[in-house]
Amino acid sequence: MNDTVIDEAMRIGGVRGVAVVGASGKVSAASGAAGELSHFFEMLFAAALPHARDAAALSLRRIVVRTDRDEVFSLLMERAEALGLVSEKWRPVTELCADLEALLARN
Amino acid sequence: MRTVLRDLESVSGVRCGCIVRDGEVLASTFIGDSAATLAASRELVGAIAEGLELLGRELDEVLLDLGEASVVVVPVEEGFTLTLLAGAETNLDLLRVVMQSSVRQIRMMLSRAPQVSASSVSTKQPDTSDEDVERLFPKIIELLTVSIGPAARVVFKHGVSMWKASHTPTVGNLVSLVEILSVDLASDEDRLWFCQEVERLHTG
Structure with missing residues (x-):
């Protein structure tokens, strides 16, 4: 995943921040609100990795976390990497993730 | 609590559910492979809740997308959660x-x-x-x-x-x-x- 992915993702409606978590488990690039949430996305990635696609009982593809604030944190697992997102609650996550998956497929 | 689960399972696509309070299963219809999914989900959701606490946030809902199905976990109060396993055909917004x-x-x-x-x-x-x-x-x-x-x-x-x-x-x-x-x-x-x-x- 590269800077183009981050730039394009930031232009999707409702997206406030984007972070790329590399295979090392560290955030390699971040933009917007995701910048201050790097540690959270790294923790989420570490917790999710043992359950990632075809690796375990869950075969996890995506985590969506709603909090008590107007924000949704999502983590899309992409092979050994992941894309972390901060978005607004008004945007249906199913739509948002469809947009992101299309974006990832293009890149 | 069983009534709550039974009613939730009547929503199209919902396969099974579980209500847990302070580690005690109050009601559950998870069996077989889905029980392993539930155990893994609980572990993951626990880690997520701890991470949010460090950020000063509270958990409202977690959705784990497994491709063919999703696990949705909603807290009732601290240590008290409602968990559902729903097929990919489920209208998640309605759920x-x-x-x-x-x-x-x-x-x-x-x-x-x-x-x-x-x-x-x-x-x-x-x-x-x-x-x-x-x-x-x-x-x-x-x-x-x-x-x-x-x-x-x-x-x-x-x-x-x-x-x-x-x-x-x-x-x-x-x-x-x-x-x-x-x-x-x-x-x-x-x-x-x-x-x-x-x-x-x-x-x-």
């Missing part, structure tokens, strides 16, 4: 609305548990029957639909289950059903309107 409704209803049941048993004894009215009250149900669903839209039918069904579990289903106890359903209305104005309209239905 979220229904789960939040169930959570509010469980909270209300918990907070009112001692009073519920007292009121169910004192308000029994032998001169009315289920048939009398059930004749009003379609109209109540219509009123609820005005306020909350298409989710009204499912919310109503859950509300009636809760009501029947704690009260004798009679016209005299209709006020308790209205209280349960009102939890899902957006504003005090909506609640007042709904109460007045239901009262008008049975008083003519």
Whole structure:
């Protein structure tokens, strides 16, 4: 995943921040609100990795976390990497993730 | 709690569910492979909740997308969660609305548990029957639909289950059903309107 992915993702409606978590488990690039949430996305990635696609009982593809604030944190697992997102609650996550998956497929 | 799960499982696509409080399983329909999924989900959701706590946030809901199915976890209160496993065909937006409704209803049941048993004894009215009250149900669903839209039918069904579990289903106890359903209305104005309209239905 590269800077183009981050730039394009930031232009999707409702997206406030984007972070790329590399295979090392560290955030390699971040933009917007995701910048201050790097540690959270790294923790989420570490917790999710043992359950990632075809690796375990869950075969996890995506985590969506709603909090008590107007924000949704999502983590899309992409092979050994992941894309972390901060978005607004008004945007249906199913739509948002469809947009992101299309974006990832293009890149 | 079993009634809550049974009603949630009537939502199209929902496969099984579980209610856990302080590590104790209060009700569960997870079996076989789905039990392993539940265990892994609980571990993951625990880690997520801890991470959010460090950020000063509280968990509202977690969705784990597994491709062919999703696990949705909603906290009722600290250490008390409602978990569902739903197939890919499930309307997750509708499921979220229904789960939040169930959570509010469980909270209300918990907070009112001692009073519920007292009121169910004192308000029994032998001169009315289920048939009398059930004749009003379609109209109540219509009123609820005005306020909350298409989710009204499912919310109503859950509300009636809760009501029947704690009260004798009679016209005299209709006020308790209205209280349960009102939890899902957006504003005090909506609640007042709904109460007045239901009262008008049975008083003519």
